[in-house]
Amino acid sequence: MGARIRHGVNLTATVLAALTLVVVLIPLASILVTAFQRGEAALTSPGFFTESPANPCSPRAGTVCHYGGIAPALDGTLALVGLAALISVPIGLAAAIFVVEYGRDRPSARLITASADVLSGVPSIVAGLFIYTYMAANYPQIVFSALSGSLALSVLMIPIVTRTAEEALRTxxxxxxxxxxALGITKWKATLRITLGAALPGIVTGVLLSVARAAGEAAPLLLTAFGNNLGFQGFTQPSDAIPLLVYDFATSPYQNWIALAWGAALTLIVIVLGLSILSRLVLARMARRLRGSA
Amino acid sequence: MDATKMAAVGLSASYGRGPAITDINLEFGPNSATAIIGPSGCGKSTFIRCLNRMHETAPRATVTGKVFLDGEDIYEQDPTAVRRRIGMVFQRPNPFATMTIFDNVAAALRFNGRHSREETDKIVYESLQAAALWEEVKDHLFAGATSLSGGQQQRLCIARALAAQPEVLLMDEPCSALDPISTAKVEDLIFTLKRTYTVIIVTHNMQQAARVADRTAFFYLGKLIEVNDTKEIFERPKEKLTEGYVSGRFG
Known part of the structure; x- marks a missing residue:
């Protein structure tokens, strides 16, 4: 009798656990499928990754709508996020190293951790507003520029990199x-070549998390990178980005633009997902090599 | 004892609150092994960590007194320079987890100076030989250090310490995390190493002290109670406390 109840409970728990897995997977699958279906026409048009968006158009009798592509937004996102990562990874990493390796219980170390926590709670539009105001006051000619956009994204990325790197170093x-x-290795050499190496998987994960966050943000770019349909024109000029394109085009009434927006959204998802899978493969390979297959 | 390689004079240390060790005076001869025994919490680990200035890396740690190495106070020297002359092996094997076996042994050479490839290869080979590990790892020197068993990892840590070419080797309960077979191997090793180095080993295993050490010091509640030739400590202890401990009445 007891055994039968135990088996029954066990089975129920297993089924419930499996069901929650399905519940978690449904939104992901549904997002991917929807983005693909709605964006298919644009995605499969030949110049999707190489052309600028075509003129707005909704199909009418006797007209063929061209889609064009999302090249300016794609290039813009790569440039914006790339520069933002170049700014925020060294800063975030240095802050984390200071806090964990050198700070001990110093008040300055606790201040950094607390600031990073607060900063990561700041709404992204505020990050944009902050950089917008700063640039307008100091460099009015380049308020709307890729550089402003990258700075705004850095404000979002620095706390993520700092906190995740901190956690990774603590592990x-x-x-x-x-x-x-004990071998007489100096502190900075040991930190750079031993501690950082051991913390690398966690740090890479944190950097990717911050890249994914930054790549998907539209709000801070509205006031900074601004948008630009002509393609990337350097860091002192306004730049487009995928989330900006999605925001603009998805709310437009033109069918070809709406399709482009869905295609762009799927591209963004694939980039972020691809980066995360790639990093996991690389780290798994590193770990395997070190575990040694004798 | 005919000569002194290392000596603690009036050494006291704490972790911020009460003292962990108080006024320790102890000398160590060259080419010999000294065991430090005593019940848990008697300060033996704290003491040994003062000998290569590792104690002061703990939060709120304090040290007073002097430790002489070849007649010079190590507390008046650069701590990293001191640690290059005084190697240390810890309780739990702690090989660099992200490095290969070879790189672990070569670590001190690579980080602390310039050595040619041939020189590095030679020292790594000699260190692994000296740590009685070479035969077991020679075919997979470039596998990860954590692929080794616990006992092998501990001998790897000994090899890593030896590769730095220290004069003194501190061992903090090096066998406490090891199985009996690995323990026997490490003890054999200590027996060989003491011909070349000044070995100072902390242990809570009295048989181990009796097997490997020429001299034995007994610590109790942060104080040095008695130090003498190992045979004397175990067979004719002068102090009541020592006798109680070595005969197993407490500790």
Whole structure:
């Protein structure tokens, strides 16, 4: 009797757990499928990744709508996020190293951690507004520029990189630091080449998380990168970005633009997903090599 | 004891609150092994960590007194320079997890100076030989260090310490995380190493102290109670406390 109840409970729990898996997977699958279906026409048009968007058009008898492509937005996003990563990864990493490796319980270290926490809660539009105001006051000629956009994205990325790198460094066992110290290896060498190496998987994950966050943000770019249909023209000029294109085109009444918006959205998802899968493969390979297949 | 390689003079240390060790005076001869025994919490690990200035890396740690190495106070020297002369092996094997076996042993050479490839290869080979690990790892030197068993990892850590070419080797309960077979191997190793190095080993295993050490020091509640030739400590202890501990009445 007891055994039968136990088996029954066990089975129910297993089924419930499996069901929650389905519940989690449904939104993901549904987003991918919807984006593909709605954007298919634009995605399969030949110049999707290489052309600028075509003129607005809704199909009428006797007309053929061209789609064009999302090249300016794609290039813009790569440039904006690339520069933002170049700015925020070194800053975030340095802050994390200071807090974990050198700060101990110093008030300055706790201040950095607390600031990063607060900063990561700041709404992204405020990050945009902050950079907009700063640039308008100091560099009025380039308020609307890729540089402003990257700075605004950096404001979002720095706290993510800082906090995740902090966590990653904290997971490195102290015995690794002691081992290095006891060999008479100087602190900075040990940090750069032993502690950072051991924390690398966590740091890479954090950087990717911040890249994914930045790549998907439209709000901070509205007031900074602004948008530009001509293609990327350098960091002092306004730049388009995929989320800006999605925002503009999805709310337009033109069918070809709406399709482009869906296609662009899917592209963004694939880039972020691809980056995360790629990093996992690389890290898994590194881990395998070190575990050694003797 | 005919000569002194290392000596603690009036050494006290704490972790911020009460003292962990108080006024320790202890000398270590060259080419010999000294065991430090005592019940848990008696300050033996704290003491040994003061000998290569690792104690002060703990939060709120304090040290007073002097530690002489070849007659010079290590507390008046650069701590990294001191640690290059005094190697340390920890309780739990702690090889660099992201490095290969070879790189672990070569770490001190690569980080602390310039050595040619041939020189590095030679020192890594000699260190692994000296740590009695070479035969077991020679065919997979470039596998990850964590692919080794616990006992092998500990001998790898010994090899890593030896590759730095220290004069003194501190061992903080090096066998406490190891199985009996690995323990026997590490003990054999200590027996060989003491011909070349000044070995100072903390252990809570009295048989181990009796097997490997020429001299034994007994610590209790942060104080040095008695130090003498190992045989004397175990067979004719002068202090009541020592006798109680080595005969297993407490600790």
């Amino acid at each position: 490195v066992p102290n015995s690794q630091r002691e081992a290095a110290e």
